[in-house]
Amino acid sequence: MGNESFDADLTRSAHGQIAKERLYHWLLFFCAALTVFVTVSIVVTLAVDAVAFFRQVDALSFFTGTEWESSRGTFGVLPLVTATLVVTAVSAIVAIPIGTAAAVYLSEYASDRMRSVLKPALEILAGIPTVVYGYLALVYLTPWLRKGGLDLSMFNLLSASIMVGIMIIPMVSSISEDAMSAVPDSLREAGYGLGATKFEVSTGVVIPAAVSGIFSSYILALSRAIGETMIVVMAGGMQARMLDLTNPFANLFNSGQTMTAAMVHAVTSDATGGTPEFYSMFAIGLTLFFVTFSMNLLSNRIAARYREEYQ
Amino acid sequence: MATTDESTGSWFGADGQVSQVRGLLFKLSCLGATLLALGLVLVFLLYVFNDAVQPLTADTGWLLTFVVTLVLPAVAVGVYYYTRDTRAGEVAYTALGLPVATTLLAGGVVITFEHIVSPHAWFALALSATVAFGLVELHARTRTAGALERLAVVVLVPLLALVGVPGIAVDFPVETPLLGQELFRLSFAIPELVPSLREVILALPVLPTAAISLLLTFTLPIAAAAAWHVRRVRESDRDGAIAGGATIVAAGLGLVAAPLVDLSATTWVVLATVVALPVGLYVESVVRRDVGVSGLAFPVVVAAGALIGAFLVDALGFAGPDLWLDWDFLTSPASTTPRDAGIYPALVGSVMMLVVVAVAAFPVGVGAAVYLEEYAPNDGLLGSIVDLIEINIANLAGVPSVVYGVLGLTLFVRTAGMQSGIVMVGGLTIGLLILPIVIVSAQEAIRGVPDSLRQASYGMGATKWQTVRNVVLPRALPGIMTGTILAFGRAIGETAPLLMIGAAAVVRIPPDTFFSLFSAMPRQIFAWSKEIETEFRYGVLAAGVVTLLIVMLMMNASAILVRNKYQRQN
Numbered sequence: 001m002g003n004e005s006f007d008a009d010l011t012r013s014a015h016g017q018i019a020k021e022r023l024y025h026w027l028l029f030f031c032a033a034l035t036v037f038v039t040v041s042i043v044v045t046l047a048v049d050a051v052a053f054f055r056q057v058d059a060l061s062f063f064t065g066t067e068w069e070s071s072r073g074t075f076g077v078l079p080l081v082t083a084t085l086v087v088t089a090v091s092a093i094v095a096i097p098i099g100t101a102a103a104v105y106l107s108e109y110a111s112d113r114m115r116s117v118l119k120p121a122l123e124i125l126a127g128i129p130t131v132v133y134g135y136l137a138l139v140y141l142t143p144w145l146r147k148g149g150l151d152l153s154m155f156n157l158l159s160a161s162i163m164v165g166i167m168i169i170p171m172v173s174s175i176s177e178d179a180m181s182a183v184p185d186s187l188r189e190a191g192y193g194l195g196a197t198k199f200e201v202s203t204g205v206v207i208p209a210a211v212s213g214i215f216s217s218y219i220l221a222l223s224r225a226i227g228e229t230m231i232v233v234m235a236g237g238m239q240a241r242m243l244d245l246t247n248p249f250a251n252l253f254n255s256g257q258t259m260t261a262a263m264v265h266a267v268t269s270d271a272t273g274g275t276p277e278f279y280s281m282f283a284i285g286l287t288l289f290f291v292t293f294s295m296n297l298l299s300n301r302i303a304a305r306y307r308e309e310y311q
Numbered sequence: 312m313a314t315t316d317e318s319t320g321s322w323f324g325a326d327g328q329v330s331q332v333r334g335l336l337f338k339l340s341c342l343g344a345t346l347l348a349l350g351l352v353l354v355f356l357l358y359v360f361n362d363a364v365q366p367l368t369a370d371t372g373w374l375l376t377f378v379v380t381l382v383l384p385a386v387a388v389g390v391y392y393y394t395r396d397t398r399a400g401e402v403a404y405t406a407l408g409l410p411v412a413t414t415l416l417a418g419g420v421v422i423t424f425e426h427i428v429s430p431h432a433w434f435a436l437a438l439s440a441t442v443a444f445g446l447v448e449l450h451a452r453t454r455t456a457g458a459l460e461r462l463a464v465v466v467l468v469p470l471l472a473l474v475g476v477p478g479i480a481v482d483f484p485v486e487t488p489l490l491g492q493e494l495f496r497l498s499f500a501i502p503e504l505v506p507s508l509r510e511v512i513l514a515l516p517v518l519p520t521a522a523i524s525l526l527l528t529f530t531l532p533i534a535a536a537a538a539w540h541v542r543r544v545r546e547s548d549r550d551g552a553i554a555g556g557a558t559i560v561a562a563g564l565g566l567v568a569a570p571l572v573d574l575s576a577t578t579w580v581v582l583a584t585v586v587a588l589p590v591g592l593y594v595e596s597v598v599r600r601d602v603g604v605s606g607l608a609f610p611v612v613v614a615a616g617a618l619i620g621a622f623l624v625d626a627l628g629f630a631g632p633d634l635w636l637d638w639d640f641l642t643s644p645a646s647t648t649p650r651d652a653g654i655y656p657a658l659v660g661s662v663m664m665l666v667v668v669a670v671a672a673f674p675v676g677v678g679a680a681v682y683l684e685e686y687a688p689n690d691g692l693l694g695s696i697v698d699l700i701e702i703n704i705a706n707l708a709g710v711p712s713v714v715y716g717v718l719g720l721t722l723f724v725r726t727a728g729m730q731s732g733i734v735m736v737g738g739l740t741i742g743l744l745i746l747p748i749v750i751v752s753a754q755e756a757i758r759g760v761p762d763s764l765r766q767a768s769y770g771m772g773a774t775k776w777q778t779v780r781n782v783v784l785p786r787a788l789p790g791i792m793t794g795t796i797l798a799f800g801r802a803i804g805e806t807a808p809l810l811m812i813g814a815a816a817v818v819r820i821p822p823d824t825f826f827s828l829f830s831a832m833p834r835q836i837f838a839w840s841k842e843i844e845t846e847f848r849y850g851v852l853a854a855g856v857v858t859l860l861i862v863m864l865m866m867n868a869s870a871i872l873v874r875n876k877y878q879r880q881n
Contacts, residue, residue: 017774024776025686031678032687032697035704035750038743042714045721101344109338110345120871121349127797127867128352129804131833132856135840136355139848169348199334220709227711229807230833234840260713264810267720285717289710296709300702 046286053279062283068240068257070266070277080284082243083256084226087161087236090252091225094165096218099172103214106173107180108202119174126170134234137163142235155237155255163231168221175220179213180206216303223295227288229260238265259284356860362853363636373629380623381616388612392605402597402606405872407613410590412869415862417585421578422662424525426821430577431513434524436473437532439508443472475507522569522576526562530584534558537588558588636854644819645835649846652839654855659821660734660814660829661803661862667738667825668745668802673795676749677784679704680791683750684757685779708747715744716811724812731813734822734829740808745798752794756787789877796870800863806833832859 054062057075065076102122106115141159146152152159183206191201207214237255240262244250257265266281361367366374392400424430450464506514519527534555542551565579574582597604624631634640643653687697719740724731760783768778784791809831816838818830830838836855839847 021774021776025682028678028682028686031675032682032700032750034675035679035707035746036700038718038746039703039707041722042710042718045718045726046714049721098344098348101341102348105338105341105345109341118345118349124864124867125349125352127800127804127863129806129833129859129863131804131806131836132860135836135852135856136352136359138840139852140355140358166348166351173345173348197331197334199337202337223709227709227713229711229713230837233807234837260711260807263713263717264807267716267811267813281717285714289714292709292711292714293706296706297702300705 042289043286046282046289049279049282050286053276053283056276056279066242068262070262070280071269073276075276075280077259077284077287079240079242080257080259080262083157083236083241083251084258084260086157086243086251086256087164087228087232087258088222088225090158090161091165091168092218092222094162095168095172095221095225099169099217099221100176100214102169102173103176103180104202104207106177108198108206119177122170122173126174128167130167130228130230131234133163133167134160134231137231137235150253152253153237153255155235155239156253157232157236157256158252160232160234160236161252163235164225164228167228167231168224171221171224172217175217176210176214179210179217182213183209212302212305216299219295219299219302223292223299226295227260227292229264232258233261233264236261259288263288359853359856359860362849363634363857365633365635367632369632370629372627373624373631376623376627376629377616377620380620381613384612384616385609388609392609396603396605398603399606400603402603403609404606405593406597406607407610408868408872409593410586410610412865412872413586413589414582415865417581419662420581420585422659423666424577424581426659426823427663427666430521430524430529431518434519434528435509435512437528438512439472440469442508443469446472471505472508475510476505520576522566522580525577525580526559526566530559530562530580533584533588534562537592541592554592557591558584561587561591635850636857640851640854641858645817645830645838649844649851652847652851654832654835654858656818656821657830657832657835658858660818660834661831663734663822663825663829664738664741664831665799665803667735668742668799671739671742672746672749672798676746676795677753677791679746679750680753680757681779681784684754685775685783704747704750708751711807712744712805713807713811715740716808718743719808719812730826730828732815732828734825734827736812737809737814737829737831738825740812741802741805744805744808745802748798748801749795752798753787753791756790756794757783759790760786789873793870793874793877796866796873800866800870803831803866804833804859804863806837809834810837832862 062075062077064078065074066078067074067076068079106118110118137159138155141163142152142154142156145159150158187205187209188201191205196204236258238257238261239255240257241251241254263281263284266277266284269277388403389400392403424433428436446468447465450468451461454460512518518524537558538551538555540551541554542548545551562580562583565574565576565583569576569579594607597607640653641658642655643651644656645654646652683697683701688694689697719736720731723729723736723739729736764782764786765778768782773781814834815828815830816834818828822829832855836852836859839852839855842848842851
């Protein structure tokens with residue numbers, strides 16, 4: 001700051017200065033409050049149009065119906081929900097063991113040099129756009145699985161959900177690793193002092209001490225899997241299919257439509273504003289928003305509530 | 312584990328025999344999982360890259376030539392750095408990455424001046440903004456009293472300089488409430504009274520050429536900023552003047568030399584400013600510090616290898632690979648025949664969208680972070696509101712992107728009445744999406760500023776805002792930039808919100824204003840993924856995906872570069 005302007009600041013009236021400070025204070029407050037406005041407007045916009053949807057479609061048949069044929073006016077949300085659950089479950093089977101093991105390795109075993117290479121690499125994986133993952137699932141994974149002898153249709157939930165699992169691995173591993181790294185070394189040293197091996201310290205001391213962080217990483221990752229759109233749209237297909245419990249593999253090997261895919265379908269098909277098909281998007285979106293929002297809340301609560309406090 | 316079994320009281324492991332097999336297996340499986348996580352995606356990406364470039368379609372001689380001239384020397388030098396001189400390795404990494412990243416940025420700037428704001432428009436804009444700023448500053452210096460007069464000057468002068476007094480056209484039917492019967496129609500038009508300084512400049516009969524305009528209003532400010540930075544870091548007026556002067560000379564040389572190397576003068580000016588200046592500063596700083604200077608050889612080895620290889624294959628007549636990802640792909644519009652298809656309009660769309668995202672999300676995000684970290688009270692009613700805001704931000708970051716798409720559609724298209732699928736709507740929607748990410752990372756950066764600095768500033772009589780502006784923000788800026796660039800990397804790859812707001816699948820003409828229809832790279836990739844032809848699936852799509860990934864990786868790498876530099880300084 002030059003001398004001249006410093007003088008000017010001293011001689012300028014105090015009233016102006018105070019008004020200026022107050023102006024900036026409120027300006028910045030409004031920036032922060034804008035985020036609340038975003039949440040509120042998400043809820044309001046979704047709710048208003050969801051109400052419009054339920055005026056045209058019976059709510060009970062929406063939540064209990066087992067058939068979703070939006071172009072023919074049949075709106076039963078269960079096929080979408082079950083497809084979403086299938087994708088989430090399979091992606092969890094892929095991501096949770098791999099992600100947790102990777103976190104243990106990074107936090108307990110990796111040398112500093114190894115970590116300085118592996119951690120940024122995992123971060124970059126987390127930044128790859130989902131449309132790329134969707135492309136990988138559609139163009140490479142599905143043909144490979146077919147060559148491996150699985151009887152897959154071109155669009156299928158199996159390769160989509162495996163790819164969703166691969167996508168959320170970095171999320172599980174990085175948040176779990178943070179939790180494990182936060183466990184103080186004194187606990188590890190106490191373990192070694194009792195004669196425990198490195199394996200026993202890792203599994204018997206570090207993981208139990210970090211379990212709240214690990215669980216919250218699982219919940220966050222699963223909420224990400226539930227809300228994932230592009231992979232399931234590109235590789236999972238657009239055909240809504242009710243979960244068939246008598247033939248569990250058929251659910252995976254055939255195409256299916258998740259909630260997110262149905263929303264994309266409602267917009268990209270020729271449905272115009274005002275039709276139930278268009279409004280169905282908002283009802284699904286509202287459901288999706290509440291599911292993911294409450295999962296994130298739960299994850300934060302678990303992390304905060306069961307966090308071990310170390311000095 | 313040496314311990315007693317409670318039932319038998321006997322010791323286990325007391326004889327010093329602890330089985331290591333289990334622990335070793337556990338360690339190996341953990342390592343295996345980490346490598347699997349990375350390897351899976353890597354294998355997929357190798358396939359994509361292979362499909363986009365098709366290296367095996369080249370002549371064997373072509374491949375051999377480049378292995379000998381480019382790959383072997385680069386690997387040899389890399390091994391030398393890794394084993395002998397790690398600092399030189401870091402220098403080599405930056406010295407190769409910086410030119411590549413800045414060239415990419417220069418590409419973005421060239422696209423900006425090509426499609427978004429022409430050099431002349433920029434010249435007029437920058438000149439009138441400077442004049443307005445100068446007048447306001449002059450007024451503040453000469454007349455210190457009179458808050459009202461100053462306010463009027465601060466508002467009116469920039470307005471006159473940039474906008475002028477626009478003409479007003481009103482055409483508004485006045486209706487009775489409820490019935491909607493038209494009473495009378497309010498309709499009049501006032502022609503433009505005072506044209507703005509910007510328009511006056513644009514209307515001048517003689518304007519400098521595009522290259523000179525850029526030299527004056529793009530290179531000059533950046534050179535001045537570089538000079539100021541060097542002067543501050545080195546505490547030497549002379550060094551600052553040299554840095555600034557060299558930049559202007561290097562850019563100005565383009566007016567004469569650009570035609571000789573088959574570049575347009577504007578491109579030269581942009582390249583000199585965006586690429587040569589940072590690279591020059593970096594090289595100079597490495598040489599001056601004299602640590603790892605040999606790392607600077609790496610980019611030279613790579614560039615020389617590439618040039619010699621290109622010369623040799625040309626001379627010997629070896630055919631190169633059958634590229635999908637080539638210059639034509641980057642510069643042609645989409646097409647239904649795979650060989651002609653290109654990504655240029657989508658590339659321009661992505662750049663323009665990113666401009667809107669940056670303008671919309673960066674100031675608001677940083678402002679919110681400053682409020683939450685510096686101003687927010689801890690108790691009372693406002694304190695609990697602030698707690699709510701913090702929880703809300705953490706949760707907003709986890710809301711699925713498709714929901715943001717619905718929000719954008721309702722908020723900007725159906726409520727605000729904008730046309731669906733235009734750059735502005737796309738940018739604002741994605742801006743909302745990355746806002747929580749920007750806020751959280753900016754908060755972390757601001758939290759990292761030591762409290763002693765704030766106390767020192769208050770101790771010198773600075774107000775809160777002065778402390779934030781002069782102490783906290785400059786210190787937190789590298790951290791904020793890192794988080795923001797990462798968030799922009801996320802923004803450029805988002806697809807689902809673009810589908811929801813109706814971004815076009817195929818746009819043949821790049822958007823020329825922020826209110827034109829656009830397509831972005833991920834949207835274009837999604838559109839191509841619906842084509843069933845093999846040439847699209849394994850050729851055009853692969854090329855598009857590699858382009859998107861390269862842009863994204865460059866952004867991430869530059870964020871990591873900023874972070875590493877910043878960490879070392881602390």
